[in-house]
Amino acid sequence: MMQELADKVWGNPGFHDAAHRIEIAWLTKEIGGIVDGHADIADATRLMRSAAILACSETADHRRSAFRVATCAYDLFGTGQVPLDQALRVVLTRLGNFPSIGTRADVASARASLPLMLAAEEIASADAHEVTINGQTVLLTDFQQNLWLNLIQSRRIALAAPTSAGKSFVLQGYLSALFDNEQPKSVVYLVPTRALIAQVAEDLKIQLQGMHEDVPDIVTVPIDAETPLAERAIYVMTQERVQLALGAHPDFSASVIIVDEAHSIADGSRGVLLQWVIDDLLIRNPASQILFASPAIRNLDVFGRLFGLDDVVEFSSVEPTVAQNFLVTTVESATKGKLVIHTAGDGSRTLRQVATLQLGRTVASRTEKLVHIPAVLGQGHSNIIYANGAAEAESVALQLAELMSDREPTEARLALSDLAKEAVHANYALVECVKHGVAFHYSNIPTQLRRAIEAAVSSGEIDYLVCTSTLLQGVNLPAKNIFMFAPEKVGPEHWSRQTSGTLLVAPAGSSRSFKATSSSSTMTNGRRSRSTAQKIRSSLRRLRAASTNIMTS
Structure with a gap:
């Protein structure tokens, strides 16, 4: 009916x-x-x-x-x-x-x-839709509930869902429930990058805080042969680190294997190593529950065929959780900064004109587009801008910071600036950028500093983040707008150049459409600002302590 x-x-x-x-x-x-x-x-x-x-x-x-x-x-x-x-x-x-x-x-x-x-x-x-995790009752979406039911039935799963579907929340809740008894068990949580190791490990620590039983160890570094394996542990590692653990400990195995960003199994030599590691883990424990998670892949049956598993449950998230909008911005007059903006809806529709805008600035070069268009369209929102490598990321961030020079630095931004100064050097571009709410992010930034940047973005202290494809490897940060100029990923750290004259803004609009109102958001950001400043100051103290230890040893 x-x-x-x-x-x-x-x-x-x-x-x-x-x-x-x-x-x-x-x-x-x-x-x-x-x-x-x-x-x-x-x-x-x-x-x-x-x-x-x-x-x-x-x-x-x-x-x-x-x-x-x-x-x-x-x-x-x-x-x-x-x-x-x-x-x-x-x-x-x-x-x-x-x-x-x-x-x-x-x-x-x-x-x-x-x-x-x-x-x-x-x-x-x-x-x-109600489930209890760590003693707390939560309501799940249809997709999350389906995933939860499959997980608690110990099924092997191949899953395609965007970050907005909330799969990480369900996975972490499942791991919490898995360790809600005193039985020894090990979980291997495979991620493609060191940045994602830090994020997943931190999220798991927060999730496991409310456990009544013995909290499992969260292990992120390879275990040498002399170090005994923990009876209860979650190993959050890249395939290279898991390979070292497998080599050092012939008895190392896992009852649950989670392969995050599973599509990276097609990434050349690292993909081959990932396949080898999964094969070895399945040989050591053929009964392992395994979950392949990817943001977008159509042929989910490939994982079962690749590893000879005939009991893999396949499902994708098609339910709407955020209203994404893909906008194509065409420069009609580079000297006058005249833009024509079209929408492709959720990405599947033909282009329709939305508006024309006059920036009043020249937007002839690639860098000018990546600086001035986000500066106007991204005002008052959290923004991620993709660059073609570390050098371009720094250049775009510096020019954006110059445009935002009238912003007064907050306590958290000053703390982040101090951390950048001590972690790298006083003339590092980030030192000045972050004072004005702008930062850049790429793989070679020191780990403590990179994590502090991510925390500042999450808290709203940084609202313009210029990054390379490092963030594509699963690091989850809140953003209302994503700006890209003719993107084509051709390597681990950059997008290739194309001759297209358009700038893609995706999503523009409501990836956070049901956030608090502006006044509430300001109050929330104020509370977070103090918390973020404290975290960054703590990182700074640890960095200084480490430097002292190095000098005195």
Whole structure:
């Protein structure tokens, strides 16, 4: 019945026309353009009704569209004229996207105002999505619940899902539950880079803090032959480090193997080594539960075939959790800085013009595009800018910092500047950049400094991060906008140049669309600022202590 109704809504050209108008109006508002008024509250109301029906559909396109139009309508019109907060809550509930409900105060409190039938529907659905992790009750999305059920049944899994799907949260919760007894066990958590080792290890430490039983060791460095293996441990390592552990300890094995960024198995010699390490672990314990996790891969059956496993469960996340928008920015006049902005929607649609903007600055060169376009389109948001290598990342960051020179440095930014000065040298480009909320990130930055940069980005102290492809290897940082100029990854540290005159902004808009309002966000950032400053000062003290030890030894 509901599927037939959803198909009828989807087949109505009027729905698609209204959806187009409201998405364009929302995008125009997001990038600072003038909303032309073609989308009105009547459109928003009709679209919310349609979204509530489409959210019940089993068709992925219907559900994605329900999320997009509902969030756009709410963001544009709020609750001033009609209770769109209640309508959005109904749509999110039917999509099984419970985590998003709590990210806006009015949506979070809207259940008390819902009609009894809709409130009862939500309660029943929420009960089915509820799990307990470390003594805390949490609500999962449909995708997360499916993953959780497969994990606790000890199934082998091949999974394709973006970071926004929340797979890491479920994985870490599962590992916490796995060690919620005194039995000895080992988990190998394979990651492709050292930067990701640090992030995963830190996330696991936080996740395991509430455990009542013996907390497992989190091991991130190779274990030599003289060091005994821990009875309960999670080994977060690259394939090179796991290879060393396997060589040093013939009895080293794992009951659970997690292969993060599993698509890297195709990356040349490192991919060959990754395959060898997984093969060895499976030989040592053929009963190991294994999970292959990748952000986007279509042929998930390749992992089962590659390792001779016929019991691998394959599933992908197609559920909408964030409304991504791919914008193509074309420079119409380089000398006047005139831009024409088109949208490709979620990346699958034909280009449609959104707005024209006049920067008032020259944007002829590649660097000028990477500096001035993000400076305008990214104002007030968290931004990641991809560069073609470390040298270009530093150059773009320095020019951005110069544009932001009127910003007053906060305590956390000054602490990060001091850390950069002591970790590298006083003339290091980062020393001045971070004072103005700009930083760069690449693999050769000292580990302590790189982690401090990541913490500052997560807390909102750094809102412009210029990086190389290091961040592509799974380091998860919050960003509302991602800016790229003709990207093509051809090596471990850079994108190749192309002659295209466009700049891709993706996603522009609501990768964090249900964050707190501006005033609440400011207060949150203020509290985080002090916490971030303390963490950076602590890193600085450790760095100084290490330097003293080196000089006196």
